[in-house]
Amino acid sequence: MKKVVNHPDKVVQDMLDGFVKAHHTSMKRIPDTTVIIRQEAPISGKVGLVSGGGSGHEPAHAGYVGKGMLDAAVVGEVFTSPTPDQVLEAIKAVDSGAGVLLIIKNYTGDVMNFEMAAELAEAEGITVDKVIVNDDVAVEDSTFTTGRRGIAGTVLVHRVAGAVAETGASLAEVKQAAEKVVRNVRSMGLALTACTVPAAGKPSFTLHDNEIEIGTGIHGEPGIERVPLQTAEEMSERLVEKILADKDYTNSEVAIMINGMGATPEMELYIVYREVERLLHKHGIAVYRAWVGEYMTSLEMAGFSVTLLAVDHEIKQALSTPVETIAFR
Amino acid sequence: MKKVVNHPDKVVQDMLDGFVKAHHTSMKRIPDTTVIIRQEAPISGKVGLVSGGGSGHEPAHAGYVGKGMLDAAVVGEVFTSPTPDQVLEAIKAVDSGAGVLLIIKNYTGDVMNFEMAAELAEAEGITVDKVIVNDDVAVEDSTFTTGRRGIAGTVLVHRVAGAVAETGASLAEVKQAAEKVVRNVRSMGLALTACTVPAAGKPSFTLHDNEIEIGTGIHGEPGIERVPLQTAEEMSERLVEKILADKDYTNSEVAIMINGMGATPEMELYIVYREVERLLHKHGIAVYRAWVGEYMTSLEMAGFSVTLLAVDHEIKQALSTPVETIAFR
Amino acid sequence: MVILTVDQAKQWMIESQKKLVEHKEQLTTLDQAIGDGDHGINMARGFSEVVDKIEGTEYDTVADVLKSAAMTLTAKVGGASGPLYGTAFLKMAVSLQGKEVTAEAFVDAVDAGLEGIQTRGKAEFGEKTLFDVWYQVAAFLHSEPYDTWEGILEVCQAIIEDTREMVALRGRASYLKERSKGHIDPGSMSSFYIFQAFVDVLEWEKA
Amino acid sequence: MVILTVDQAKQWMIESQKKLVEHKEQLTTLDQAIGDGDHGINMARGFSEVVDKIEGTEYDTVADVLKSAAMTLTAKVGGASGPLYGTAFLKMAVSLQGKEVTAEAFVDAVDAGLEGIQTRGKAEFGEKTLFDVWYQVAAFLHSEPYDTWEGILEVCQAIIEDTREMVALRGRASYLKERSKGHIDPGSMSSFYIFQAFVDVLEWEKA
Numbered sequence A, B: 001m002k003k004v005v006n007h008p009d010k011v012v013q014d015m016l017d018g019f020v021k022a023h024h025t026s027m028k029r030i031p032d033t034t035v036i037i038r039q040e041a042p043i044s045g046k047v048g049l050v051s052g053g054g055s056g057h058e059p060a061h062a063g064y065v066g067k068g069m070l071d072a073a074v075v076g077e078v079f080t081s082p083t084p085d086q087v088l089e090a091i092k093a094v095d096s097g098a099g100v101l102l103i104i105k106n107y108t109g110d111v112m113n114f115e116m117a118a119e120l121a122e123a124e125g126i127t128v129d130k131v132i133v134n135d136d137v138a139v140e141d142s143t144f145t146t147g148r149r150g151i152a153g154t155v156l157v158h159r160v161a162g163a164v165a166e167t168g169a170s171l172a173e174v175k176q177a178a179e180k181v182v183r184n185v186r187s188m189g190l191a192l193t194a195c196t197v198p199a200a201g202k203p204s205f206t207l208h209d210n211e212i213e214i215g216t217g218i219h220g221e222p223g224i225e226r227v228p229l230q231t232a233e234e235m236s237e238r239l240v241e242k243i244l245a246d247k248d249y250t251n252s253e254v255a256i257m258i259n260g261m262g263a264t265p266e267m268e269l270y271i272v273y274r275e276v277e278r279l280l281h282k283h284g285i286a287v288y289r290a291w292v293g294e295y296m297t298s299l300e301m302a303g304f305s306v307t308l309l310a311v312d313h314e315i316k317q318a319l320s321t322p323v324e325t326i327a328f329r
Numbered sequence C, D: 001m002v003i004l005t006v007d008q009a010k011q012w013m014i015e016s017q018k019k020l021v022e023h024k025e026q027l028t029t030l031d032q033a034i035g036d037g038d039h040g041i042n043m044a045r046g047f048s049e050v051v052d053k054i055e056g057t058e059y060d061t062v063a064d065v066l067k068s069a070a071m072t073l074t075a076k077v078g079g080a081s082g083p084l085y086g087t088a089f090l091k092m093a094v095s096l097q098g099k100e101v102t103a104e105a106f107v108d109a110v111d112a113g114l115e116g117i118q119t120r121g122k123a124e125f126g127e128k129t130l131f132d133v134w135y136q137v138a139a140f141l142h143s144e145p146y147d148t149w150e151g152i153l154e155v156c157q158a159i160i161e162d163t164r165e166m167v168a169l170r171g172r173a174s175y176l177k178e179r180s181k182g183h184i185d186p187g188s189m190s191s192f193y194i195f196q197a198f199v200d201v202l203e204w205e206k207a
Ligand SMILES: Nc1ncnc2c1ncn2[C@@H]1O[C@H](COP(=O)(O)OP(=O)(O)O)[C@@H](O)[C@H]1O
Pocket: A079, A080, A081, A108, A109, A110, C031, C035, C036, C037, C038, C039, C042, C043, C078, C079, C080, C081, C082, C084, C117, C120, C121, C122, C123, C128, C129, C130, C131, C170, C171, C172, C185, C186, C187, C188
């Protein structure tokens, strides 16, 4: 395992240490926790927004703390949901009395830990509500199973909910805006290489030199299908078609996110963007705005995901408000 | 070679295509060139700033086009300096009569191609001047040889020169500010893995599982020494000590850039930041501001570089002006 | 008859930790096959914290030991297994509150743990999760005379093998659908080690 | 006596392109060892563009052919080799302007190309660059009777081998200092192919 670390067991603490040192003017860490909050939290009258999850997805989620997005990010061990006590600390730190919205990616662990935190917070008299993001169309949506996962689309939920919260909207209104994004956002990814959890010391799966894995999650989980290496155009088409089969974006206007998984050069992400935009135009889908870069990574995995969000007036309005975070503009 | 591309010979064109499509509101491409310019160029009364180089270093350089930084980025083939005719197009497109400053990284090819362009532009009556960035202390500075290379420190030259140009300063003043940064900035990098130029199809060098290469450039060039894998602390110390041996930053205030080479997770970059800051404090060096992320990459190389810039009142002033680019804040 | 003293309960946690640390890589490898490769890391970390906590603390009752373990697991494991094991031990603690740990009381506690897991995780039997192991252990304890605790081991081994052929319907492995077949469920394996530690500790007192 | 006609000059470029494309990987491998691994790609791209340009164009003089090649190389190669070869061919073109290409005129042109390379790249002999090859070729042409053009090949081969033991002082390879020893300079190798193509083309006319 070739990594720039001091000790595999120390990566999260060392990273958080570096993060708050580098960004101390806008960010702080609640002492003895793995919670990063806005320097000015809690903000009087504003609904608090808390998200988080395992680490290894940087810049998610601490990179999205700031004006127009989150109030707090709760950081777990690598690819492991944070624990209820940490989430509770975040909730308490950002609640100004207007209530707190939890933005949770749909994984069994995340949902259970955040829900336990919500129960604890309610017991302390804080109003807490939640939205669960499940944008990954690689996974079938079924009420009998765990359902679709939350992946890069989560960032757009942070953004829209954050913008609405910034206006002084109520918890119900912020939640409504977040849920509208959840309903309208779909993503899917693929991997060219696996990644290595530092404490595990070996890659989560192995791919041959000419193989890619379609539909991988953001935790080095295997995907849904293994196919030979393809061109950028073919890979883009595969993801776009799968997304469009899940949700019909024809004649709508969309925001696009092309998200690198960690090791894919930006050059390649822009090539993907080119192909995705061409495909969407063919389907009569107009592009409102695009983000191309690393937003929700899986350590040093090579690969990318495509996210589409149908935008209406309200979402466009939210996406065009000021945003001041480390990783999102 | 596992890459998300359509054809190795098309990567630059496809990337540029995707880039201008994704960012068409703020950016445009001069038709039939590989030049990206600000939507509003040329800006009346403002000195034009042109930089560029081979591609494969994304977000450099097109990611730095915008208010408070560059007016144009000239994009070459992967790791290959752009040609004089392309640079000339950029110069012509951004000159508003106030003259143009070329910010060149110190490589034989870049210097020759940009200088030829400057000669051609002067022949067309445009006032052109240049600064050559040579921040890489891995390479000895000697008048008998090519001298130190330009690496990630270049981004801070763009930023300060861009901020000064935005005030309406003269070409001489902008150049002076840029040269002050060049005098005060030093960098050094290391690699954990090599990278593969798409058209070459194979890695530029090979490292064993437990080997790292110290002092690599940003083009997959081999570095100056190959050593066993070390801890983040040891690697950071190695680079910082080498930088401090070249320039004594003791008792100064510095801006820091921890730059990922392409495949290194942000988590690891923040761990490095933690170590670098600790080392600097030991040397009595105060930190003014920090950037941690991917700023000057080498395709999918794993590794990082450390950049220090001694800041004075003028540089701090410049660094705190508004900046609107894709990749730098 | 008291089957588990406070010291034994502490020892149960210590033995669990030893086994989980020893099999950390095995659990992680299982989780890499159908999950995200952190189960061994999570369990080793969690139980090491439990041992740290427990070794330095005086307890009056077994319920207190288990409650302390529950709180530590909830706060230190994270992921899916953290809340599940945390809840299981918490419900066991509540069930044993104010009681001597007789065989009957322990069986009730396992039932309570099982229920806690289901409430938290919503799994049914046969969905390829650690719930399956708890379910079978509870079923065994209701069907057998209480002096053959070693029987738990066979039961666990059988159900662990059964999880191999199941299609996962809960947790991360469910994303693989049919592809989840052919691999043992990591959480079932860690539950086995915990029950194995329990059986060892009953012996330990005798020794 | 005219040694190079317009058709031969065009053919020179075509033969150069063939050799450079054929040895693209070799040149790239050489550049990977002590540079950035693009020299073969750069040269193949540049000369392919030259051939595209030249094949579709009518020229009156050899000088015009070389000027066209120079402009194309400058505009299409980039890197260090682009301006250097661009300048070399441009200076040769200027030197041959308004002249028949006799042996004497060609030697003058090589001298002019050599000077152009030095002005642009500031290299001296022995610094492990393509300048070394041009320097030795020019020296040979001044020392030998002009009917033994083939002698150029031996001269090139010798100096290419010599670059292997040199420490690079110019270009990207100079960053390696002592470590640049043991590898042939890629630019010297590509210059060899260009001179080899030239020698071939002189034969070609006779055939
Ligand atoms: N809904 C659930 N109910 C019961 N057990 C579950 C459920 N979801 C997951 N598990 C168990 O958790 C184990 C995985 O734990 P772990 O790897 O620590 O968490 P994560 O999946 O969050 O990485 C699985 O092997 C399975 O036994």
